[in-house]
Amino acid sequence: xxxxxxxxxxxxxxxxxxxxxxxxxxxxxxxxxxxxxxxxxxxxxxxxxxxxxxxxxxxxxxxxxxxxxxxxxxxxxxxxxxxxxxxxxxxxxxxxxxxxxxxxxxxxxxxxxxxxxxxxxxxxxxxxxxxxxxxxxxxxxxxxxxxxxxxxxxxxxxxxxxxxxxxxxxxxxxxxxxxxxxxxxxxxxxxxxxxxxxxxxxxxxxxxxxxxxxxxxxxxxxxxxxxxxxxxxxxxxxxxxxxxxxxxxxxxxxxxxxxxxxxxxxxxxxxxxxxxxxxxxxxxxxxxxxxxxxxxxxxxxxxxxxxxx
Numbered sequence: 001x002x003x004x005x006x007x008x009x010x011x012x013x014x015x016x017x018x019x020x021x022x023x024x025x026x027x028x029x030x031x032x033x034x035x036x037x038x039x040x041x042x043x044x045x046x047x048x049x050x051x052x053x054x055x056x057x058x059x060x061x062x063x064x065x066x067x068x069x070x071x072x073x074x075x076x077x078x079x080x081x082x083x084x085x086x087x088x089x090x091x092x093x094x095x096x097x098x099x100x101x102x103x104x105x106x107x108x109x110x111x112x113x114x115x116x117x118x119x120x121x122x123x124x125x126x127x128x129x130x131x132x133x134x135x136x137x138x139x140x141x142x143x144x145x146x147x148x149x150x151x152x153x154x155x156x157x158x159x160x161x162x163x164x165x166x167x168x169x170x171x172x173x174x175x176x177x178x179x180x181x182x183x184x185x186x187x188x189x190x191x192x193x194x195x196x197x198x199x200x201x202x203x204x205x206x207x208x209x210x211x212x213x214x215x216x217x218x219x220x221x222x223x224x225x226x227x228x229x230x231x232x233x234x235x236x237x238x239x240x241x242x243x244x245x246x247x248x249x250x251x252x253x254x255x256x257x258x259x260x261x262x263x264x265x266x267x268x269x270x271x272x273x274x275x276x277x278x279x280x281x282x283x284x285x286x287x288x289x290x291x292x293x294x295x296x297x298x299x300x301x302x303x304x305x306x307x308x309x
Contacts, residue, residue: 004177006109007213012066012285012286012287012305014288014305015244015287016054016069016071017288017294017297019073020036022294023040023046027046027049032085034082034084035081035082035087037074037076039087040073041091047098050098057295058070058102061302064308066302066305067111068110069111069113069152070110070111071099071114071115071154071156072114072150073095074116075157078137078141080119080137089140093148096112096148099112100149112150113153113154114145114152114154116141116145116155117155117156117157117158118157122158124159125160125191129166134167135167135169136170138167142176143173146174146176152178154181155167156217157217158181158182158190160194161199162192164203167180168206169208173208179215179244180203181214182214182215185227187226188228188231189227189232196232196238197233197235200214200242201237215242215245215286216244219245219248220248220250221275225277225278229281242282243285244285245288247290247293249265249266250266268296271293272301272303276301276304
């Protein structure tokens with residue numbers, strides 16, 4: 001079944017945990033100054049490290065009989081950065097093929113997604129694009145993911161409605177299923193101040209093909225809970241369309257995390273408990289990890305999803 005059918009039929013889907021922080025801290029790898037993790041597919045050591053991390057998360061999905069979603073490490077591989085770094089459009093295909101090869105060998109129900117990011121700063125919204133600019137800018141990458149046969153597109157850490165809306169229009173042309181994951185504040189808004197409910201409603205009404213669902217990532221689940229419990233989030237459209245979280249393990253603000261010299265983390269048990277509590281206020285279906293998570297955190301989530309705790 002494709003990811004649309006899986007999303008409709010399965011009660012829960014496991015998503016990968018952290019990649020970038022683990023590659024830097026556990027493997028000592030250096031990120032490319034232009035495309036960040038996107039260039040790791042070209043070096044044997046980093047390609048091997050990516051495979052090892054994905055296989056850790058795949059083993060958890062297999063153990064607990066959960067469908068699994070993973071994405072290419074291409075959040076910074078937009079057209080501008082790719083050509084500034086003297087790469088070319090093949091970087092998208094190469095990353096999709098690398099992830100798909102891991103998926104084919106996994107023996108589980110796994111979906112390989114193409115990861116896109118905003119043009120500006122994901123945590124402040126500075127430098128984000130207008131809706132029209134965004135549609136043009138992101139269509140290059142969206143089309144390449146289509147040609148590479150990604151199972152879906154995942155637009156992550158999107159802090160501003162105009163850029164998110166433009167991404168939705170750009171991806172709609174491809175026909176691929178896609179998810180938009182916002183950078184949100186515990187006040188119940190995107191970083192640009194747009195209430196979550198208003199952002200979802202606007203995109204659903206204006207995209208030719210609306211997203212499969214909406215998510216948030218790189219935020220602690222307790223902050224997500226605060227955001228969802230706000231009056232401005234108590235809307236039917238949020239309850240129906242907001243369906244996933246890639247949580248980080250720290251309660252620090254985005255600014256504090258961005259300037260932290262040491263990785264901020266939490267014990268796997270309490271983190272997993274906080275993640276699963278989100279089902280009490282919203283029908284969350286996709287559970288993944290961001291900064292601070294590793295296979296221990298994802299296994300604790302998987303245990304709880306299967307009722308083994």
